[in-house]
Amino acid sequence: MVQAALTAPPAARRSPLRGNALPLAIFLILALTPLFAVFGAQAYVLSLVTRVMIFAIAALALDLLVGYGALVSFGHAAFVGLGAYAIGILSSHGITEILVALPVALIVAVLFAYLTGIVCLRTRGVHFIMITLAFSQMIYFTASSLAPYGGDDGLTIQTRATLLGLNILGNDRALYYISFACLAGAYLLCRALVASRFGRVYRGARENPLRVATIGFPVYRYQLVAYLIAGALGSLSGFLLGNATDFVSPAYMSWQRSGELLIMVILGGLGTLDGAIIGAAAFILSEEWLSGLTEHWKVIFGPLLVLVAIFARGGLLGLVARLRGAPHD
Amino acid sequence: MTEGISTEAISAEAISTEGISAKPVLRLESLAKSFGGLRVTDAVTLEVRPGELHAVIGPNGAGKTTLINQISGLLAPDAGRIVFCGEDVTSLPVHARARRGLARSFQITSILPGFSALENVALAVQARAGTSFSFLRSASAEAALNAPARAALAQVGLAERADVPAGALAHGEKRALELAIALAMEPKLLLLDEPMAGTGHDESARLVAVLRELKGRFPMVLVEHDMGAVFALADRISVLIYGRILASGTPEEVRADRAVVAAYLGDEME
Amino acid sequence: MSTTLLIVQILNGLQLGVLLFLIAAGLTLVFGVMDFINLAHGVQYMLGAYLAVMFYSLTGNFFFALVLALLAALAFGLLLEFAVFRHLYDRDHVDQVIATFGIIMLLNQGVKLVWGAAPLSLPIPELFSGSVALMPGLLYPVWRLVIIASGLAVALLLYLLVSKTRAGMLVRAGATHAPMVAALGVDIRRLFMVVFGFGTMLAGFAGIMIAPILSVEPGMGDTILILAFVVIVIGGIGSIRGAFIAALLIGLVDTLGRSFAVDIMRLFLSPAPARTVGPALASMLIYLVMALVLYFRPAGLFPAKGR
Numbered sequence: 001m002v003q004a005a006l007t008a009p010p011a012a013r014r015s016p017l018r019g020n021a022l023p024l025a026i027f028l029i030l031a032l033t034p035l036f037a038v039f040g041a042q043a044y045v046l047s048l049v050t051r052v053m054i055f056a057i058a059a060l061a062l063d064l065l066v067g068y069g070a071l072v073s074f075g076h077a078a079f080v081g082l083g084a085y086a087i088g089i090l091s092s093h094g095i096t097e098i099l100v101a102l103p104v105a106l107i108v109a110v111l112f113a114y115l116t117g118i119v120c121l122r123t124r125g126v127h128f129i130m131i132t133l134a135f136s137q138m139i140y141f142t143a144s145s146l147a148p149y150g151g152d153d154g155l156t157i158q159t160r161a162t163l164l165g166l167n168i169l170g171n172d173r174a175l176y177y178i179s180f181a182c183l184a185g186a187y188l189l190c191r192a193l194v195a196s197r198f199g200r201v202y203r204g205a206r207e208n209p210l211r212v213a214t215i216g217f218p219v220y221r222y223q224l225v226a227y228l229i230a231g232a233l234g235s236l237s238g239f240l241l242g243n244a245t246d247f248v249s250p251a252y253m254s255w256q257r258s259g260e261l262l263i264m265v266i267l268g269g270l271g272t273l274d275g276a277i278i279g280a281a282a283f284i285l286s287e288e289w290l291s292g293l294t295e296h297w298k299v300i301f302g303p304l305l306v307l308v309a310i311f312a313r314g315g316l317l318g319l320v321a322r323l324r325g326a327p328h329d
Numbered sequence: 330m331t332e333g334i335s336t337e338a339i340s341a342e343a344i345s346t347e348g349i350s351a352k353p354v355l356r357l358e359s360l361a362k363s364f365g366g367l368r369v370t371d372a373v374t375l376e377v378r379p380g381e382l383h384a385v386i387g388p389n390g391a392g393k394t395t396l397i398n399q400i401s402g403l404l405a406p407d408a409g410r411i412v413f414c415g416e417d418v419t420s421l422p423v424h425a426r427a428r429r430g431l432a433r434s435f436q437i438t439s440i441l442p443g444f445s446a447l448e449n450v451a452l453a454v455q456a457r458a459g460t461s462f463s464f465l466r467s468a469s470a471e472a473a474l475n476a477p478a479r480a481a482l483a484q485v486g487l488a489e490r491a492d493v494p495a496g497a498l499a500h501g502e503k504r505a506l507e508l509a510i511a512l513a514m515e516p517k518l519l520l521l522d523e524p525m526a527g528t529g530h531d532e533s534a535r536l537v538a539v540l541r542e543l544k545g546r547f548p549m550v551l552v553e554h555d556m557g558a559v560f561a562l563a564d565r566i567s568v569l570i571y572g573r574i575l576a577s578g579t580p581e582e583v584r585a586d587r588a589v590v591a592a593y594l595g596d597e598m599e
Numbered sequence: 600m601s602t603t604l605l606i607v608q609i610l611n612g613l614q615l616g617v618l619l620f621l622i623a624a625g626l627t628l629v630f631g632v633m634d635f636i637n638l639a640h641g642v643q644y645m646l647g648a649y650l651a652v653m654f655y656s657l658t659g660n661f662f663f664a665l666v667l668a669l670l671a672a673l674a675f676g677l678l679l680e681f682a683v684f685r686h687l688y689d690r691d692h693v694d695q696v697i698a699t700f701g702i703i704m705l706l707n708q709g710v711k712l713v714w715g716a717a718p719l720s721l722p723i724p725e726l727f728s729g730s731v732a733l734m735p736g737l738l739y740p741v742w743r744l745v746i747i748a749s750g751l752a753v754a755l756l757l758y759l760l761v762s763k764t765r766a767g768m769l770v771r772a773g774a775t776h777a778p779m780v781a782a783l784g785v786d787i788r789r790l791f792m793v794v795f796g797f798g799t800m801l802a803g804f805a806g807i808m809i810a811p812i813l814s815v816e817p818g819m820g821d822t823i824l825i826l827a828f829v830v831i832v833i834g835g836i837g838s839i840r841g842a843f844i845a846a847l848l849i850g851l852v853d854t855l856g857r858s859f860a861v862d863i864m865r866l867f868l869s870p871a872p873a874r875t876v877g878p879a880l881a882s883m884l885i886y887l888v889m890a891l892v893l894y895f896r897p898a899g900l901f902p903a904k905g906r
Contacts, residue, residue, distance in 0.1 A: 066693065072692060072693055072696075074696070119890055119893070119894055122893075122894065122897055123893055123897045124897070125692070126630070126636060126692060126832075126836065127832060127893060127897060127898065127899075129636070129692065129696075130828055130829070130832040130889070131832075131889065131890060131893050133825070133828070134829065134886040134889050134890060135886070135890070137825065137883075137886050138883045138886045138887070141879060141882035141883050142879050142883065144879075144882070145875060145876075145878055145879030145882065146875075146879075147875055192464065192465045192466075192467075193464055193465075195467045195468060195469065196463055196464050196465060196466055196467065196468055197455055197460075197461040197462075197463040197466070197468045197471075198461055198462055198463060198464050199464075199468070200448070200451075200452055200455065200461075200468045200469075201452065201455070201461050203443075203444075204441050204444065204452055207441040207442060207443050207444065208439060208440070208441050208442075210403075210423075210439060211435075211439045211440065211441060211510075212441075212452070213422075213423045213424045213427070214401060214403075214423055214424075214427050214432075214433055214439075215424075215427055215452060215453045215456050215510065215514060216424050216427035216428040216453075216456035216457075216514065217424055217456060217461065218422070218424045218425075219424070222461075225462070255825060256821075259638075259696070259700045262693065262696060262697065262700075263697055263700065266693055266694070266697055270693070296708050296711070296712055297708075298704040298705065298707065298708035299704075299705055299708045299709055299712065301701070301704055302701040302702060302703070302704030302705030302706075302708065303701060303705055304701070305697055305698065305700060305701030305704065306683055306697075306698045306701040306702060306705075308697065308701075309687065309690075309694045309695070309697040309698035309701065310683070310686045310687065310694075310698060
């Protein structure tokens, strides 16, 4: 079904600017923001853009699933939540060492992705959407019932993760640059994945799974691996999020959050990776700006989403490509 | 280990209908499939010999595509066995059969429209060239994949169109691409489901020429309506009517068979 | 755990089931016939409740409020269809998810703007207030019985409409293969509109009926929406019969699960962990059921689309 929106070849779909100009620009802006933030409310800008980068990691992972694999997951927030709860729970027991907490977060996520993936990937289309939602709801309710860890009210994270005893995430700037590094790493990983042999089979399976199977590839196995990778990246995002907000609650994995992640990816432009970052930025920054204007900002944001869905095919990147009269669209 | 498909040793002329010493590449044993009350495949028993081009003909609705679907694994038969290169593959999934050398082309073009023609074929090459669980190296830069892919494209006459998005190719070119994909799989058996469907006269002739060149390199099952192509290419022909094999033999034998002429060929031949 | 409690909870389960059916029926039809994921169906349910409250405060009579609210809900639903949904029928499910998500945002905030964020309530009509003794020692609220009865009545009506009328046949055909129906010359746009309008009314009706016993507040449609999706996925998309059976199943499993989870857990665990695990398991129960059903029947129990 997503096939219809993605008929342009991957190269043409990628960016309205030549080659790597767009991602270089994005990362340059992100790298320089803390320097410019000195002119404004520094802490505020830093924390806002940190949040953008953290969600961009989750959005990248989701783009991998939705944009490149046509696997529309409505339960992606579950992985974000798992990562956040990993650091939350461990921190509450005094374990803050990154070298322990991060692997735990990743392993739990991959395990969850595996157990749910083997069921989800047997389904197609809307059934896939619903079953990913169902599994994330299960995790959501499990978290809500964890009374010792705050239950519905959530858990305050007293101490952020430390590396070999060093409080490297304690400083907002440090956290910013670490998130930046993680985003850069995630982005490069996704780019490599998509262009690799694995990526070719996986992308082929989105275009024509039957064809790929008759060439000799067990499509299911490739999709499962992609699902595991996306889950791990989502968990990384959650891990950083927990540290950035010093808080975790079941709301981090609500279906509304999963919906917001989908919006981010689509807003930016599905199947472009750059779009995931742009979409995350657009969503979070608009949300921040609009909620500053009025308490009832959702009355504006809601219809905006509707308009984006109806008119902006290919998201913001697609819009830019069309405005520039790019031949591929 | 292949069975009797040393293609240098066997050429089309060497295949005779009486007494064959090499084991069949494909053997269908009493294959049966029903949809509801309709018997689409009725106790079909068929053999494809090494190196031969075996055509399957019959009127529309005879169950030819269903038969191909069962052989390639898209459809599970209700009864019977499919033996490929001496191995019972009846319960194997599609991709496992493809791995063992069973390649097919589709009646309704089934390619990857968003990929370039080259990438389509490179994917097929990739299936035979080591593992595809490689995550970091760029696949499109791999000469080990591109070179065989270009070769396959050249064989079907698409060398100049390698970098065109497959979705933008002309219909006949897409049919040729289907063939190139199948060739790149280094098949032990090629299932061709109406490769000339919808092609014009020139493209049809071109495909016939390509198939003639490929004859003898590996066995092929050719499902076709184009009788000219069938009688020009086939070593043996099986006639499928209402799901069952009415006759099976050399083109001359089939052409002379009264039952076949009455049921099918009468309208097709002058 | 007494028999009285069990019967009460079974009835509660039926009531929830019937409510879910009213919502799921419209959802499964819209999905089945138009292949349209309508996340906004939950806010249509919420809107029904709010409109009922509003018309009741204007007329002072529940039944007038019911009729007016139904008509208003239908009008609003058709407006949404005309303004937004019909532009999205040919689009990917993802686009539909985004758009309807936006509608949810708009309406959840919109009702806050219009009616405030505080929960509202609606009194049960005099005629049906109070409880009735179904058995000695078993008192059950009359209104809940009314809900069950009206839900079953609607189910019967739907069954007759869909299986005995020509329009119903078109709907069933559309759910099986919409392009074919269009190719046969049926005005598919009008069919879509009718199906959509009907579904909207059903959801609104559910909201109106539940308003007297539940608090009417922003976001009340969200949880029920997820439950309704679970119902249609289990029942089979496009199948009203599937929606009915799945809705009753989910209603019963969820209600009984929540009531007796702790007790059942106590059979295996000691009281303290049972009290934590029980409710958690109860919340997850219907999702486990859905996962199980989809594992064995990836297309649901009664898929409408031909296989």
